[in-house]
Amino acid sequence: MKFSPLLDALIESLRILPGVGPKSAQRMAFMLLEHSNGAKKLAKNILAAVDGIQSCSQCRNYTQQPVCDICQSEIRKYAGQLCVVASPLDVLSIEQTGHYQGRYFVLKGLLSPIDGIGPDELGLDLLAKQLQQSSVRELILATSPSVEGEATAYYVSEMAKAASIEVTRLAQGLPSSGELSAIDSRTLGHAFSGRKQL
Amino acid sequence: MKFSPLLDALIESLRILPGVGPKSAQRMAFMLLEHSNGAKKLAKNILAAVDGIQSCSQCRNYTQQPVCDICQSEIRKYAGQLCVVASPLDVLSIEQTGHYQGRYFVLKGLLSPIDGIGPDELGLDLLAKQLQQSSVRELILATSPSVEGEATAYYVSEMAKAASIEVTRLAQGLPSSGELSAIDSRTLGHAFSGRKQL
Known part of the structure; x- marks a missing residue:
């Protein structure tokens, strides 16, 4: 079964989103059609963000100003x-x-x-x-x-x-949660070689 | 840390999509900023779909025509x-x-x-x-x-x-894949009560 061309185009372009496969894209497309106000708002916000957000000229983080707040801070x-x-x-x-x-x-x-x-x-x-x-x-x-x-x-x-x-x-070693037996051997090796005197 | 207002608005409006929580919405927003052409295309396709797709006047399925292909078929x-x-x-x-x-x-x-x-x-x-x-x-x-x-x-x-x-x-019973021992008891009950003579 084919969808209508507009729906096909929408499903295809949703695939740009991370972790979205063909099935999720279909579900998302139908969801957007059902909630047309939210869908229009999403489209508007995507365009506004792409147009209004740039890379900070110092740190390359995303910002609405030429230089971001963090880089401006004395x-x-x-x-x-x-x-x-x-x-x-x-x-x-x-x-x-x-x-x-x-x-x-x-x-x-x-x-x-x-x-x-x-x-x-x-x-x-x-x-x-x-x-x-x-x-x-x-x-x-x-x-x-x-x-x-x-x-x-x-x-x-x-x-x-x-x-x-x-x-x-940054230090490598044991994460602060999880059982020792569940930690992978590479991480455990780093934790040993980086051990500190108490 | 606060994002810029445009980024906040984008993250918030991505939450309308099914299965998208705060973390996924952040990842999606940054992904869209990185791929601005794909993002613009997505926005355009959302607007085109919301404007151009309607419910079929007979079956209520989504279609670009007043009556969908399936309902038109003799x-x-x-x-x-x-x-x-x-x-x-x-x-x-x-x-x-x-x-x-x-x-x-x-x-x-x-x-x-x-x-x-x-x-x-x-x-x-x-x-x-x-x-x-x-x-x-x-x-x-x-x-x-x-x-x-x-x-x-x-x-x-x-x-x-x-x-x-x-x-x-529609008949209820065993799905065509999976072990019998893994089937829930309600489904197995339906399969028994709906059994057919061979």
């Missing part, structure tokens, strides 16, 4: 710390911990030559300029401990060392 | 069968079986007085008119075997009986 600048993360969602996660008061640099991706993602795509030229010009004393690497995350962290750490800036990496 | 009309389903997705599932060549009536919901869904919301007045006027010989109830599905099936079956039309209900 307190954050004074901290002298720059935390390098892969995505804007990581900024949110770190802010929610309340443990960090410095600035960020958002790569919006990780080095992955096989996918055509190199230093230019991650804005590393912009990062290099900031490392030379600004008052950064510590660069904190907060990319995930995946292969791409480690490769990117290594690349960025070399840039920071060339600019004589201290480089740190 | 072959389907000739079959003299009308299958009552809860949602347009059910039409799709039944069409995919290839076992049915009659027409449909799409309730777009099930009777649920607690949610304010009565006969009027399901277009049962339209169904009643069709049962009196048209050449329907068999009405097939294909609502799900839930409490609401059974209540709706009962209500519709009374309407059909009042119009002296034969009423059937």
Whole structure:
């Protein structure tokens, strides 16, 4: 059975959303048709966001201003710390911990030559300029401990060392919930090698 | 941490989609910002679908014409069968079986007085008119075997009986995959009571 062309087009374009397969896209499309006011509002908000939100000229995070609130903050600048993360969602996660008061640099991706993602795509030229010009004393690497995350962290750490800036990496070890027996062996290995004296 | 107002509005309006919680909505919003062309296309297709797709005046299924293809088909009309389903997705599932060549009536919901869904919301007045006027010989109830599905099936079956039309209900029994030991007892009970002579 074929849907009408407009419905087919809607289902197809919903597939852009992360984690949405053909079946979910169908359900979403019918849901949108049933709730036409909410659907119109969603469409309006997508267009407004795409038009009105840009990348911060300093940290590349999404913002409605040329420079985002965090980069504008004098307190954050004074901290002298720059935390390098892969995505804007990581900024949110770190802010929610309340443990960090410095600035960020958002790569919006990780080095992955096989996918055509190199230093230019991650804005590393912009990062290099900031490392030379600004008052950064510590660069904190907060990319995930995946292969791409480690490769990117290594690349960025070399840039920071060339600019004589201290480089740190987030600790790896036991997560604060879960049974020891349920932890994977790589994580447990990191927890052993990184053990601290009490 | 607060997002910018446009991003907040986008995240909020994505929550209308089925199965999308706060975290998924955030991920979707950032994904849309990253892929602005796909995002604009999605917005355009939502608006086009909401404006251009309407309910078929006969069966209430979604269509771009006043009367949908299935209702226009003479072959389907000739079959003299009308299958009552809860949602347009059910039409799709039944069409995919290839076992049915009659027409449909799409309730777009099930009777649920607690949610304010009565006969009027399901277009049962339209169904009643069709049962009196048209050449329907068999009405097939294909609502799900839930409490609401059974209540709706009962209500519709009374309407059909009042119009002296034969009423059937989809068989309940074992699904064609899965171990017998994994089947719930209600389904197994239906399979026993509905057993057939070989």
